[in-house]
Amino acid sequence: MRLNVPLTGVDELNAIAEVLQSGFLTQGPKTAEFERLIATRIGAMYAFGTSSATTGLHLTLHAIGVLPGDEVIVPDFSFPATANAVIQQGAIPVFVDIDLATFNLNPTLVEQAITPRTRAIMPVHAFGLTADMTLINEIAARHGIPVVEDAACALGATHRGREAGTLGLAGVFSFHPRKIITTAEGGLISTSDAELAAKIAVLRSHGAVRGSHYMSFVDAGFNYRLSDIHAAIGIAQMVKLDHILDRRRSLASVYNDLLSDVDGVSPPSVPEGDLHSYQSYVVLLDDDVDRDSVIDRMREADIETTLGTYSMHLQPYFRERFAIDDRELPSATRAQRSALTLPLYPQLENEQLESVVSALRQAVVSSRRKP
Numbered sequence: 001m002r003l004n005v006p007l008t009g010v011d012e013l014n015a016i017a018e019v020l021q022s023g024f025l026t027q028g029p030k031t032a033e034f035e036r037l038i039a040t041r042i043g044a045m046y047a048f049g050t051s052s053a054t055t056g057l058h059l060t061l062h063a064i065g066v067l068p069g070d071e072v073i074v075p076d077f078s079f080p081a082t083a084n085a086v087i088q089q090g091a092i093p094v095f096v097d098i099d100l101a102t103f104n105l106n107p108t109l110v111e112q113a114i115t116p117r118t119r120a121i122m123p124v125h126a127f128g129l130t131a132d133m134t135l136i137n138e139i140a141a142r143h144g145i146p147v148v149e150d151a152a153c154a155l156g157a158t159h160r161g162r163e164a165g166t167l168g169l170a171g172v173f174s175f176h177p178r179k180i181i182t183t184a185e186g187g188l189i190s191t192s193d194a195e196l197a198a199k200i201a202v203l204r205s206h207g208a209v210r211g212s213h214y215m216s217f218v219d220a221g222f223n224y225r226l227s228d229i230h231a232a233i234g235i236a237q238m239v240k241l242d243h244i245l246d247r248r249r250s251l252a253s254v255y256n257d258l259l260s261d262v263d264g265v266s267p268p269s270v271p272e273g274d275l276h277s278y279q280s281y282v283v284l285l286d287d288d289v290d291r292d293s294v295i296d297r298m299r300e301a302d303i304e305t306t307l308g309t310y311s312m313h314l315q316p317y318f319r320e321r322f323a324i325d326d327r328e329l330p331s332a333t334r335a336q337r338s339a340l341t342l343p344l345y346p347q348l349e350n351e352q353l354e355s356v357v358s359a360l361r362q363a364v365v366s367s368r369r370k371p
């Protein structure tokens with residue numbers, strides 16, 4: 001059983017063929033339509049397709065004026081793209097610990113990490129659960145610091161009734177095949193700030209402004225566009241979004257029930273008032289369970305599982321550059337060691353989840369470290 005299988009088929013194939021036949025392949029009408037669909041869906045004024053979430057994050061940091069030497073607060077526990085976007089801007093990622101119950105930024109520690117050089121806070125909505133944006137926004141407003149949501153995993157997630165991607169100054173989604181919907185590669189920046197939107201529009205495509213006959217180049221921009229081929233896949237995927245979210249949520253609730261009496265495994269917890277998108281279903285194993293041995297045992301049962309995500313300070317590049325002691329980031333360190341992602345995608349049936357949980361129960365028993 002695979003960890004994730006994107007829900008793609010003949011609709012996506014036809015959408016690609018239509019673009020190829022049209023002769024307009026790069027950013028064009030399909031990208032504009034895809035952007036409109038997402039903006040309307042989440043309630044944002046503007047949306048900009050990008051070639052990936054990584055380029056979307058970098059473009060956003062650049063557009064809000066993060067400069068070399070500035071500090072940007074990010075969670076230590078995330079996919080490296082979050083911190084890499086900060087590095088690409090010449091800025092310094094300041095790694096803050098997470099709350100182990102939600103895998104999300106701990107807001108109290110965010111406040112402690114703010115310095116006069118802090119130019120942005122970039123919470124990640126871990127695995128599709130929104131960070132505590134109420135508290136984070138409160139802290140950010142008190143210090144006059146913009147908040148950029150890394151909403152890569154969180155299309156469809158809500159915090160107190162508001163959609164991910166509308167909870168900060170800007171939000172960035174990913175459409176990598178492991179995300180809620182896919183465009184193969186692709187991302188999107190959402191914002192309701194007109195000034196920021198105008199900058200992003202120019203910077204996304206070479207710093208160009210279109211005139212009546214030709215373009216003029218008003219900034220040193222990037223080529224971070226989304227192609228119409230990718231956008232067309234995204235349009236076909238948007239038709240399925242509600243079905244995908246419903247299935248993910250209902251399967252997650254089956255997992256929650258099945259796991260409730262499995263020793264050594266804590267299912268993900270969702271704060272009151274939030275709606276998880278379950279891009280990944282990630283459990284925390286007891287400290288004395290060897291997670292990598294569990295992954296091996298599950299593989300023997302023909303079930304693909306993997307770690308949760310990465311603790312940045314433990315990765316060679318960041319370790320060499322910042323040399324942060326594990327004791328400063330205890331929860332992220334623990335999450336890197338003990339989090340486990342289980343298979344979850346709309347095509348799975350309840351019986352398959354039963355077999356995952358039954359294999360996991362045995363794998364955990366045989367992977368306990370000796371005292």
Ligand SMILES: Cc1ncc(COP(=O)(O)O)c(C=O)c1O
Nearest residue numbers: 052053054079081152174175176
């Ligand atoms: C939290 C987070 N941010 C950013 C990214 C980067 O997304 P992309 O592959 O679209 O660049 C990912 C991808 O896994 C992610 O999980």
